[in-house]
Amino acid sequence: MVLRKELRETLRDPLVLVNAFLFPLIIIPLILWGATQFALLQAGSAEQEPPRVVVAEGVPDAVRAALLDEPIEAAALPAEQADLDQSDIDRLLRDGAFDVRVTLERQGDAWTAHVAHDSTRRRSVRARRLVVERLQEQSEVRVRALAEARGLDPARLAPPEIAAEDISAADERWSELLGEMLPIVIFASLLMAVIFPAVDTVAGERERGTVETTLVTATHPAQVALGKVAAVVFIGLCAMTGNALAVGLTVVQFVVTLGGVDTGALAFDLGAILLALPALLAATVAIVAATVLAVLPTQSFKEGQQRASYVLIGGMVAAMLAQRNPRDLDVLGALNPLTSPIGIIRDAVRGTLGWLPALVATAVYLACAAALLGLAARKLRDESYLLGGPARGKGDPEEPDRGGDA
C-alpha cells in the first residue's frame, strides 16, 4: 500500500525518471552506439583510401617497386622539385598532398631509411606502418641475397619464428571484457537511482511537511518507513536491471561489430546471476539505509542532497578501488561490504560467482542494513529528526549537526 503510493508518486517525478531511467537507458547506449559507428566509419574510410607514398631519388629500383606495390599508390612531388627544401616537403606532407616520404641515406655499407609521416593523420600512420613492413621485408631479402652470394644457407640466418597463440575461448574473452565494464556501470546506476529518491523520502518529505501525518495512522510507523524503503529499493533495482541490460546489449553490439566475436559465443551463467540477486537486493537496502542515516540529521533538503552526494562519491570510490582487484571474490573479500558489491556483479557477469561468497556477502549486507536502519530508528525515537526540528528563525542556533554517530 505504502509501496504502491510511493511508486506512483516517485514515478511521477520527472527528475527521478531522468536520473534513473532515461539517462542510463537511452543516453549510454546512444553514446556507445555513436562510438561504434564512428569507429566503423573511421575504419571504413581508412580502408578505402590508399596510402600515397613518395619515394625519393636514389632508392634502388627493386626496393622502389616493392614499396609502391598495391595498395600503396605512388605519389610525386610537384614538378618544380628542385626548388623544394625540406620544410616545403614537410608542409606538403602535413597538408595531406601525400602520406609518407621515403628517402635512403647511404654511408659506406650502412643504409638508413628515413620514413617521414604525419602522426596526426590516420591515413599517414597507416601508410607508415605499411612502408616500414615492406622496408623490413626488403632488408631481409638483401641479407638473404648477400648470404647466398657467400655460399651460406639463408635458412640458417632466419630469426626464430614467433607464433603467439591465444588459447582463451572467445566467450571467456568476452565475459572478461564485460566483467570489467559492467560492474562499475551497474553499481553507479544503482547508486544514482537509489540515493536521490532516498533523500527525497527523508529530507524532501520533511521539507514539504508530509511525513508527520503519515506517521500518525493506524499503520505502524515502522511499516510506513519500510514501505518507503522498499519503494526506493524497488526503483533502484529496476533501474539497475535496465541499465545492466542496456549497457550489456550495447557492449555486445560493440564487441560483435568491432571485435568480430561470434554472437553465439556470448553466454551468461544464469545461475551466477541469480546467486547475485539476493546479495544485490540486500546491498541496495543497506545503501538506502546509509543514505537515510546520513540525511536524517540535516536541516534542509539542500543539505540532505549534499550529504547524500558524499555517500554517492564514497560508494564510487569504493567501487573503483574494488575494480582494481580483478580476482574472483572469495569469502574473505565478501566480508568487506565496501568493495564486495563490485566483486559480486563482476563474478556474476563472468559466471564465476561462488555460492559461499555470495551467501556471506548477502549476510554482511543484511547485517549492515539492519544496523543502519536500527540506528536511524533510534535517532527518530528520541529526537524529532523527521519532523523538521525546532521552528526555524527563532533565536535558535542553527548550526548544522556534524555528528552521524551520537
Place this chain on the structure above:
Amino acid sequence: MIEVRGLGKTFHRPDPIVAVDGVGFHCEPGEVVGLLGPNGAGKTTTLRILATLLSPDVGSAAVAGHDVVEEPDQVRRSIGYLSASTGLYPRLTARETLTYFAELHQVPDAGRRVDALMERFEIGPFAHVRCDRLSTGMKQKVSIARAIVHDPPVLIFDEPTLGLDVLVAQTLLAFIEERRAAGRTVLFSTHVMREAERLCDRIAIIHKGRILAEDTLDGLRARTGETDLEQVFVQLVESAGE
C-alpha cells in the same frame, strides 16, 4: 478524552533545551480546548507527544483512554492529527491522497468514505488535480479531510490557521465548531488570542514549557481580573515570572 500529567521533554541537540516542563491538562468529549502560547512555548512538542511522534522523558499522557507510551497504536487510531507544517504529496491527486490515508488508517469501505469527504469539503471538482496545482484553500481542505478520514473521536490540530488567509481560516474554525457539535474532542494550539477566545471551551496557557493556567475563558478572567485575553496572558506570564 485527553489526560496529560506532568509531561516533560528535553531536547539534546544542539544544546540541552527543556521544551516541555511538567505540562498537565485535560479535555472532555465534546470539548474544544486551546493550547495557547507564544512561539517556542512547547505547544508543538506537547502535541507531538500526544500524537506518539515523540516519547516523553517524564510524565504521562492518555488519549481516548490509551496511554501514549504503552499503547501508541491505539492512540494513533483514535486521533486525527494535523501538523503545523502540514503538507501534501505534490504529485498525488486530491483523491489519491485521501484514498492513501484512508488505506493507512485501514478505513473499511475507503472509497465510499473518500467520496463523502470530498462532498463535505467540496473537493469533488478537483478530485483529479495534482495537489501541487491546488489553491492554498483547497490544499488546506484536503489536509483536513485527510486528518479526519477515519472519523476519529479526538482531533489534534497544531496551529491550524497559521499561514492561512482570513477566509480559509474562517472555514477551518467553522469546521472545528461543527466537530464539537458532533461530540468530538478538539485540542488545537495557537498563538492567536482571538481564535482561542472565539472557539475554546477551555484554554490552557503554556509558556516556556509550563502550563500557567487551565480554565474556561470566564474562569481566567475572574482569576486575573482582566477582560481581554491578551491582558490575561500578560498577567499570567508576569506573575509566573516572580
